[in-house]
Amino acid sequence: MPEKDVTLILDILSKEYGRGAYPGRNSEGLSPEWDPTPFHVLMATILSQRTKDNNTRKASDALFRKFDSAEAVANADIDEISELIRPSGFPYQKGKALIDVCTILIKEYGSEVPSDLDELLKLPKVGRKTANCVRSYAFGLNAICVDTHVHRIANLMGLVKTRTPDETEFALMRITPEERWSDINRYIVRHGQTVCIPNHPRCDRCQISEMCARYTDGIR
Numbered sequence: 001m002p003e004k005d006v007t008l009i010l011d012i013l014s015k016e017y018g019r020g021a022y023p024g025r026n027s028e029g030l031s032p033e034w035d036p037t038p039f040h041v042l043m044a045t046i047l048s049q050r051t052k053d054n055n056t057r058k059a060s061d062a063l064f065r066k067f068d069s070a071e072a073v074a075n076a077d078i079d080e081i082s083e084l085i086r087p088s089g090f091p092y093q094k095g096k097a098l099i100d101v102c103t104i105l106i107k108e109y110g111s112e113v114p115s116d117l118d119e120l121l122k123l124p125k126v127g128r129k130t131a132n133c134v135r136s137y138a139f140g141l142n143a144i145c146v147d148t149h150v151h152r153i154a155n156l157m158g159l160v161k162t163r164t165p166d167e168t169e170f171a172l173m174r175i176t177p178e179e180r181w182s183d184i185n186r187y188i189v190r191h192g193q194t195v196c197i198p199n200h201p202r203c204d205r206c207q208i209s210e211m212c213a214r215y216t217d218g219i220r
């Protein structure tokens with residue numbers, strides 16, 4: 001897939017979803033009530049693991065209303081945090097991860113979230129998806145945050161042929177101009193939530209169907 005085709009796909013999707021999107025907001029589940037600070041985006045993206053956006057929003061809203069800084073989370077009681085974030089699932093494991101991450105931020109990073117990829121990847125429960133979300137949505141850096149929607153749709157469309165989200169990230173980096181990397185998550189996730197729905201893609205409503213291998217190959 002040539003670069004110009006990915007650029008065209010992103011241009012079409014940005015016209016479709018650019019209006020009404022929260023500019024700079026984390027589509028992984030941070031509600032507009034909260035500024036997309038590195039702390040908010042990191043906490044919300046950890047909460048978003050293995051759950052739906054709606055659940056993440058409920059959990060992050062409840063968390064930030066009570067504990068809205070690295071210091072507050074690090075010093076919180078695990079049972080109280082677990083109860084607040086229960087809607088996101090795995091409350092004890094995620095609650096422990098939030099406390100551990102915030103403790104490390106305080107001790108090793110002066111209570112700030114680092115923007116460097118390698119430093120982010122040292123934090124518990126932070127893999128490439130979470131790190132890239134933070135870099136893209138909170139720091140405004142060029143980064144491809146590959147969640148299940150991006151991995152699924154990139155393969156369905158034939159943009160990449162990969163087995164894991166990390167492979168998808170590297171494959172997309174090769175065929176996408178760097179200045180458009182952050183647009184991939186911003187617009188393809190919206191497309192996956194509204195049109196290219198898992199197991200029920202609405203191909204008849206899809207603005208990019210002519211560039212989709214699944215559609216043009218006749219598997220509808």
Ligand code: SF4
Pocket residue numbers: 153156157195196197201202203206207208209210212213214215
């Ligand atoms: S044509 Fe269908 S399968 Fe392809 S991206 Fe659009 S909705 Fe998804």
